[in-house]
Amino acid sequence: MDKKIYFDNAATTKVRPEVYQEILPYLDEMYANPSSVYTIARDSKKAIDKAREQVANAINATTREIYFTSGGTESDNWAIKGVADAYKNKGKHIITSSIEHHAVLHTCEYLEKQGFKVTYLPVDKYGLINLEDLKSAITDETILVSIMFANNEIGTIEPIKEIGKITREKGIIFHTDAVQAIGHVPIDVKDMNIDLLSMSGHKIYGPKGTGALYVRKGVRITQFIHGGAQEFNRRGGTENVCGIVGLGKAIELATSEMEEENKRLLELRQTIIDGILNTVPYTHLNGHPEQRLSNNVNITFDFIEGESILLMLDFKGIEASSGSACTSGSLDPSHVLLALGLPHEKAHGSVRITLGRYNTKEEAEFLLKELPPIIERLRNMSPLWEDFLKSNK
């Protein structure tokens, strides 16, 4: 294959042509500031109104409950810090999970320094939180539960509706980071009793640097970015009109095509998972076998390290990511894989393959052909493999 094969759709996605086309005018002639009074500014304002409707419809919210942000990370920060500040007189305890995205975890760690108490719920070997753990973690001081909808590394989908039931009964605010779930799992904030929900554009073929936060009417939240009267007076800053338009279109398309696309992805996903587990020895699937995102494959290759695998895949034109943290500055492997109970060397040896709308069966087959010799080659270089073979003799 000459072409690159992009298997890292959980990291980011290519803007799809329909979104690209919708965006372009707002980078060009339709540049007016939506807050202005003159005629052409109305087009910008209408474009934002339309996008807000598209986002609201995707999760069964009302437009007045949708706020645009600069991305999933800002949405997470705002949701957690904003609720913590607004309800701090009621209590200072927050519950989250140990496998959240850093946008949630580092925000919680920051709040700990500000005097909040945070419980990080453990997960089982599939990455699921335990509802009984959640119930018993709740105290009179608990103001917020933040549990992600679906995990970005292992694809495990958490029992969101059940969590919503518990939190609503106890009168506790429930935030969920749905950055990876949007477009893959049906979401109904009313039915699921979700109070706040974070979204991002660039995981669903929208532009980078765009996001949204759903805040249920009635939930108090302290402003995060102070400034002009944009976003119903709740989030200052001249609107990223082009980004907002792109997010709206992307989310509309993603939800309307979800069912069909999920079918296709599920098949592709299973081909890859089965293909690897059946042909390469000493491999394990990370995450839940069924309760998982239709586009997520995460596999540990024993005895070898993830970045090495990625580099060799890259050499073959295949782009994926790993649970090894070689690039992030810290030397610890993925906190998610460690939370599943994986020992360090197994966490370091994991590879994530995330599928998207441009991936084909041919690409999956190419991967399954190229992967085994790479694994073999790296194992032959590995002192752990050597030790293992010797100890088995």
Place this chain on the structure above:
Amino acid sequence: MDKKIYFDNAATTKVRPEVYQEILPYLDEMYANPSSVYTIARDSKKAIDKAREQVANAINATTREIYFTSGGTESDNWAIKGVADAYKNKGKHIITSSIEHHAVLHTCEYLEKQGFKVTYLPVDKYGLINLEDLKSAITDETILVSIMFANNEIGTIEPIKEIGKITREKGIIFHTDAVQAIGHVPIDVKDMNIDLLSMSGHKIYGPKGTGALYVRKGVRITQFIHGGAQEFNRRGGTENVCGIVGLGKAIELATSEMEEENKRLLELRQTIIDGILNTVPYTHLNGHPEQRLSNNVNITFDFIEGESILLMLDFKGIEASSGSACTSGSLDPSHVLLALGLPHEKAHGSVRITLGRYNTKEEAEFLLKELPPIIERLRNMSPLWEDFLKSNK
């Protein structure tokens, strides 16, 4: 004139073709997440590195001191809240001016609720702060001075270098909101002793939803958006690559063309100011006559209200803005004009005309032809004008 005449370049600007062209690939094929390890991700990373260099060069900073944000508003929020938190053990007093943008003012008001003390320095009738006022406002508790480089409504340029001299001598951090100054006034953060500086892309023909914050090496600042390891571990969130590339290009062009463009704008600005003041009676220039941005015209038309003027101008295809706050929800007119000492009715009757690279002499002449009859018509409708005429009889 059939074409619209856009005279609201301080509100936002059209993305210029050079920037547009530079951006497009990053909305399309060059979509990789800059944090990824594979080959194509390097292009995204390099694009960001290049933009960081362009921004750093524009203000004589180093690349390690430049952080990309989602806009001028986020930069202002981060600078002020981040420094306030990092230095709160040293003191809890902040000094700013009464004519700052809401991104600064509302952030300061928020900090007041969190227990900080804020001094809002008054300005003279031209909008200049007084350096003696600043000096005497400084106490042992003062940790931060935030004074804007140039005002967005009246164009007045503050004595930044002199402020920097005072704050550096006293060992106090100095932040300046340079969103309107960039590309119009030469900026050298070293020479001017600036510790933090906010920038925005969409005022200089770059995309909306992009900004940057300069933080001098050695200045402590608490993180504002927690998450991934992006931006040297200081600002989480997948990078808005296309926006960052656009901001970099825009700022490079704006600074390299500044001298020449300023000459052209100054002439245009003076044509308009003189043209209005000389032909329409009972008009006044707001802001400093010389120490002002080359693109800013702000004039009060006595006895009439700003939005009415804008609507009639809009009818003629001319787009401008006003100091009347009819659109913003609050009924108070511009806090900037009130801070100059203007009574409410004069503040309500002001119009801002801000020029840009696409404005021509012909457009200025068209404005000067269309404006006087509009003013006359509105005055004939005004009870204040009636009272004035009667009292003068």
Place this chain on the structure above:
Amino acid sequence: MEYSEKVMDHFMHPRNVGEIEDASGVGTVGNAKCGDIMKVYLKIEDGIIQDAKFKTFGCGAAVATSSMATELIKGRTIEEALKLTNKAVMEALDGLPKVKVHCSVLAEEALRAALWDYAKTNNIKIEGLEPPKEDDDLDHHDLFDEE
């Protein structure tokens, strides 16, 4: 800001702008702080509003509501004019943006102030008419600021 076509029409071509020299009643409401001042002149004969004129300092909606309100009461009896609500003015204009609702309130009040002036001058009592408020400044503030 999004004005209906009707609002724009009444703003660009306001009906009844001007003064009535020998007005039966004149009322001024609003203040410069709010950015809106409306002055209404009425010519009343035999309990019927023969003519109405206005002067307005204010935004597009202020002009349009003045224009529409004066238009709606011309030829009407005092009783009918008293029944004119700000809602009726708004509806006649095909609606107003939320932040401009206060302009229609002002138009209603200007009319009533002029009627009050007429009643006072002629020493008659009009059933259901209250004296105009001295300064209705606070009434209109922060209509938009929810929560």
Place this chain on the structure above:
Amino acid sequence: MEYSEKVMDHFMHPRNVGEIEDASGVGTVGNAKCGDIMKVYLKIEDGIIQDAKFKTFGCGAAVATSSMATELIKGRTIEEALKLTNKAVMEALDGLPKVKVHCSVLAEEALRAALWDYAKTNNIKIEGLEPPKEDDDLDHHDLFDEE
């Protein structure tokens, strides 16, 4: 991650991968927690390193530095090998990304651990050679986290 061409060459085509059956000294450093384990085999005769081989569990830089380090000391005397610093390995590879500098340190340490093993087995003392650290885990952490 941006590796030089040299690094990529030594990663994709590592020199000296393997074991030496009758090695004079073997050294293993690093641990799985850090994500890097290097094992170096040396064949030493008459104070000269006749052969060097390695096995590495680790990232691209770990493999490349192992490859380069073994390449650089083959045919050298023990004294010369002792002078090999992580900086020299990095320079020979045209540099390493900042977050990967620790890999070159590991390569240097693996070499020294193998030499130490040789010295211990043969009961000789090598001037300037320190015993390998038991667990150098903490040394390499958070190299990147400034301030």
